[in-house]
Amino acid sequence: MTEEKNVYSIVTPQIEQLAELCHKSDIIDSELYTRFDVKRGLRDLNGKGVLTGLTHVSKITATKEVDGQTLPEDGELYYRGINVKELIKGSTQENRFAFEEVAYLLLFGQLPNQKELDDFKEALFFYRSLPTGFVRDIIMKAPSKDMMNTLSRSVLTLYSYDDNPDDTSLPNVLRQCMSLIALFPELAIYGYQAYNHYHEGNSLFIHPPRTDLSTAENILYLLRPDSQYTELEARILDICLILHMEHGGGNNSSFTTHLLSSSLTDTYSVMAAAIGSLKGPRHGGANIKVIRMFEDMENNLKDWTDDEEVSAYLEKLLAGEAFDKAGLIYGVGHAIYSKSDPRAQVFKGFVEQMAHEKGFDKEYALYDKVATLAPQIISKRRKMYKGVSVNVDFYSGFVYKMLGLPIELYTPIFAMARIVGWSAHRMEELANNGKIIRPAYKAIGPDMPYIPMNKRV
The missing domain is CATH 1.10.580.10 (Citrate Synthase, domain 1)
Structure with a gap:
């Protein structure tokens, strides 16, 4: 049984070659998305979602209109x-x-x-x-x-x-x-x-x-x-x-x-x-990334209370030189919220209360420090169309850790x-009883003639 299971997880050289063929045939020039006004991720260049439906269930606000301008506000x-x-x-x-x-x-x-x-x-x-x-x-x-x-x-x-x-x-x-x-x-x-x-x-x-x-x-x-x-x-x-x-x-x-x-x-x-x-x-699994990132941070920082040392580590995260080398500070930023995520705001006081009860005051202080420093560092290093703040995933994994989950x-x-x-x-x-959801994709590849088997290279 063990040997049979291992077969399923082996990537053979043939699969490697075929995967490279897939990549070569599937890659799309990013310029074409701009030329054809394709909203990648169903969002425009400013990060605003393409309107695809109406709902009574919930509402999120993160901006306000002032003199014809859309400005960020607390979420x-x-x-x-x-x-x-x-x-x-x-x-x-x-x-x-x-x-x-x-x-x-x-x-x-x-x-x-x-x-x-x-x-x-x-x-x-x-x-x-x-x-x-x-x-x-x-x-x-x-x-x-x-x-x-x-x-x-x-x-x-x-x-x-x-x-x-x-x-x-x-x-x-x-x-x-x-x-x-x-x-x-x-x-x-x-x-x-x-x-x-x-x-x-x-x-x-x-x-x-x-x-x-x-x-x-x-x-x-x-x-x-x-x-x-x-x-x-x-x-x-x-x-x-x-x-x-x-x-x-x-x-x-x-x-x-x-x-x-x-x-x-x-x-x-x-x-x-x-x-x-x-x-x-990129969705619900983000809180695990936050926990792993903080574990790496705690292991590599000599002084958790030193703003300069913490900032230097965050800089390395953004540069892809620390943790998983992805160039991300997990738990910071959101597709919609800019100034603040209301869920994180609500959560923060309860998290602090639990940290004190469970003896995690030192860890909470580090989270609080990163919540302050990370948005500043991100806004300095990257061109932002909106502000950035910690999101609910920033705290939820920490809560689960304190709960011993x-x-x-x-x-x-x-x-x-x-x-x-x-x-x-x-x-x-x-x-x-709406219509079946069926957005459009534009085909961009050229038409190709059929080649008989005996003439294929």
Whole structure:
């Protein structure tokens, strides 16, 4: 079996040559994108996204119009018209977990009263049970080291357990979406436990979910061997889930959701594709890069409090001379936000609180220093069409580290939250019965004559 697996991962000299042939035939002169006014990444030269749809689900603001000019301003994020800062402020002041409440808002367009919230929670809790034998027969078989792939495989397999998997009527799709919202924590965490046991040789813990716990509490309960957690840990995880729950219809994974939903494919295929999008390091996988970057920074800095030494390391990052040589300072900058990412603003105070409780004050001080220095260094070295600031990924990985969460689950936790936004966007796409999404690509290669086999060189 081991020998057979190795065959699949060998890149032979022939494959190397064929890959070079692919590259040679596929590369496109960058000047042509300008000539034909192609919006690469569906964004214009100023970074503004091409308008491809309308949505009620959420709104992001990062600029303001002054005397006909578009100027950057502090970013704001709204869920169904309500500022996410107010949602978190309200739940914090009233001392309650709010993931389920905000999920209701995103799905149904209004905040629930107490009875509506209780009924919604009861419906979600009803779906927390996986099909009989699913953990044994699916999750425990061929565990993967990548939890996003494990999550995607489990979601696709649930299609086979659904009596009406292809029915795209709104009641049926809502039922499927609520089931996946409820099940994502179990699918990802059980997948990790299987990997941790079979690949890493550690003890196997499969705790059954509890229907009396919030989603944030349930995640910690399922993951930890002793199922224990503090109130602060669960509250900060709840806030993290809310901040990651939704971010407009144009982000890569939500656009993927709209794209596939427009073809009227099934919910499981849509969500598996969205998971695949979120997995990428340019999207949901960014917080892992932040953690790895800071680990490298901490190992290479002699004095974490020295502005000059920290700045010198950041300069090396941008020059491609440090960490992964990619020329990036991970967690700094965003496609939309310029002056500030509201999610990072909200998160920062809670992160500082947890750092103090957990004994990570020194690490937090370094994060705070980089958050100040990095935008200055980037703006000096690179021509910017807008400002730059730290984003939510800058802090989220640090929070997961302080919570003692395994790095394999960092991006799946993002998915546990974003499944709500994906569900809202899928419902919206289907409710409007729009056209299949089909943007245009311009063919630029010359027409070629067919050459018979005996005349080919």
